[in-house]
Amino acid sequence: MLSEKSEKFLKKFRIEMMARGKDDEYRDNLEEELRDHLMLAEQNGEDLESVTGGSVKNYMKTLSIELPETNHLRRKILLIFIFLVGMFTIPSLIGGDFDYTLSMFIYYVSLTLFGPFLFYLVIKFIFIHFTDLETEKISTAGIVLCGLYGVIYMALLVGGLYLADRYPIYEFMTLSSKSNMIAGLFLLGIFVFGTVVMGRWFYTFLIIALSLPELSAKIFVGGDPKDENYIIVSAIVLFVVSAVVMTVLFFYSKKEVDD
Amino acid sequence: MSVSDQIMKGLLDGAILALIAEDETYGYQIAEKLKEKAFPDISEGSIYPVLLRLSKKGYVETRMVKSDSGGPKRKYYSISTSGKEELRSFKDKWFKLNQGMSNLFGGDENVK
Numbered sequence: 001m002l003s004e005k006s007e008k009f010l011k012k013f014r015i016e017m018m019a020r021g022k023d024d025e026y027r028d029n030l031e032e033e034l035r036d037h038l039m040l041a042e043q044n045g046e047d048l049e050s051v052t053g054g055s056v057k058n059y060m061k062t063l064s065i066e067l068p069e070t071n072h073l074r075r076k077i078l079l080i081f082i083f084l085v086g087m088f089t090i091p092s093l094i095g096g097d098f099d100y101t102l103s104m105f106i107y108y109v110s111l112t113l114f115g116p117f118l119f120y121l122v123i124k125f126i127f128i129h130f131t132d133l134e135t136e137k138i139s140t141a142g143i144v145l146c147g148l149y150g151v152i153y154m155a156l157l158v159g160g161l162y163l164a165d166r167y168p169i170y171e172f173m174t175l176s177s178k179s180n181m182i183a184g185l186f187l188l189g190i191f192v193f194g195t196v197v198m199g200r201w202f203y204t205f206l207i208i209a210l211s212l213p214e215l216s217a218k219i220f221v222g223g224d225p226k227d228e229n230y231i232i233v234s235a236i237v238l239f240v241v242s243a244v245v246m247t248v249l250f251f252y253s254k255k256e257v258d259d
Numbered sequence: 260m261s262v263s264d265q266i267m268k269g270l271l272d273g274a275i276l277a278l279i280a281e282d283e284t285y286g287y288q289i290a291e292k293l294k295e296k297a298f299p300d301i302s303e304g305s306i307y308p309v310l311l312r313l314s315k316k317g318y319v320e321t322r323m324v325k326s327d328s329g330g331p332k333r334k335y336y337s338i339s340t341s342g343k344e345e346l347r348s349f350k351d352k353w354f355k356l357n358q359g360m361s362n363l364f365g366g367d368e369n370v371k
Contacts, residue, residue, distance in 0.1 A: 029323070030307065033286055035331040040287040041303065052304040059304055066311035 006038045006048045012056045012128075015136070019127040020064060021073035030067070073120070081116045083203055086191045087210055088161060093184030095214040096177030101168035107160050122149055181218060184211070209245055213237040267300055273349040274298055275309050276338065279319055280346055283337040286310065310336065318342030 002010075010031060017027045034052075041051050052059045085108055092098045126149070130142025138146070175183070188211050195204040217233040278284060278292050289310075290303040313319045313336075320339050323332045338346070 026311075029334060030311075032323070032331045033307065033334045034304075036285070036326075036333050037287045037290070037303065039330060046303075050303065053302060062305065063308050063311065066308045066315065 002035065002039055003042055003048070006042065009048055009052065009054075009056060010035060010038070013060065015128055015131050016056050016060045017067070018136075019124045020060070020067075021069045022064075022067045023069065026067050030063070077116045077120050079198075079200075081112055081119070083191075083207070084115070084157070085112055086187065086207060088157075090184050090188050090191065090207065091211050091214045093180050093187065094211055094218060095184075096180045096218070098175075098180050098184070099165065099168060100172045100175065101164070102170040102172070103164035103168050105172075106169075107164040111157070111160070119153070184214075205248070206245070209241045212241050270353075271298075271301065271305070272309050272313065273346070273353065275306060276313060276318060276342060276346050276349065279313075279336045280338045280343065283335050285333050285335050289336075313342070316341075316345075318345050 013034070014027065014031055017030075038048065038051060041047075048054055088111075089098065089108070098104075123146075126142050126145050127138065130139045130145065131137065132139055188207065191207045192204055195201070195207065213233075213235070216237045217231075220233055274293065275289055278289050284292075286306060287303075289306055290301075293301055293306070310319070314321060317339055319336045319342055321337075322335050324335055325332055
């Protein structure tokens, strides 16, 4: 039998490996191997500290580089943030009211550089500190924290965009509505191509769906995004698109449950 | 990482490969043998990153063996053909390096 201290170390070690997205097979084998080592060490009067140093975090650092990742957590988070940047930029470019200001530049650079890093750190923190060691499931407090963090994060994203829009600091240039639209369509093309190549159909669908209200208003009404008809058409399309997205998500999740 | 730490890291790879070449073995046994042979500055857990590295490079082969007493499975390591070649190359470099360093330091007394 392994001591309670070593057993706790192994569980924390397992969760740390899961949080870092390490390969399942390697994870199971390494845990098994360490368990065997610790059992033999304890039988011979050695303790956990003499084998691993005692700190899960420090021990993981020495192993992390050698353990392959399977779910490529960091790459996925980075992709989501690139997508977020596109999501905030493309519709307003197509609409023609995108601002080329210093504030917007700072906003997008911060969102791309610090966004994924901060997101990963907080999610990893919740995963490591709020996962039940027995069931390996996130506790209720962890889920509440995730929800709270999601709300704060979205508030920061939207609030930051509002502030950048309201306080431009310095305007680099002003492009005509047509030039903005061409840039927007060009970026949309890149995003659609990129997501199709990567096989991320959901993102392809989502970016088209998000650009559709501005695009259809531009085609059918044209002119100023602040025009009443423009707002009505884009609002109607936004409503239809939202309904379609919700329906697709509903059937998709239902199919997953049935499977 | 200091120069001496880097040297130790490189040497540990060769030392563990040499131990595995002697006979099929497992983690705890490797750690014990390193202690027996007075390999310096080694914590037992530090052998696992090395074993993972050797395994990734294909220098060692592994197999999991179920315990008869209901304990955890034990992972056994044996040296592969490419591991044997790597060990030969390591030994060759080590003897040359050892000779060179001894010449450079001018014998044990000057090292101190």
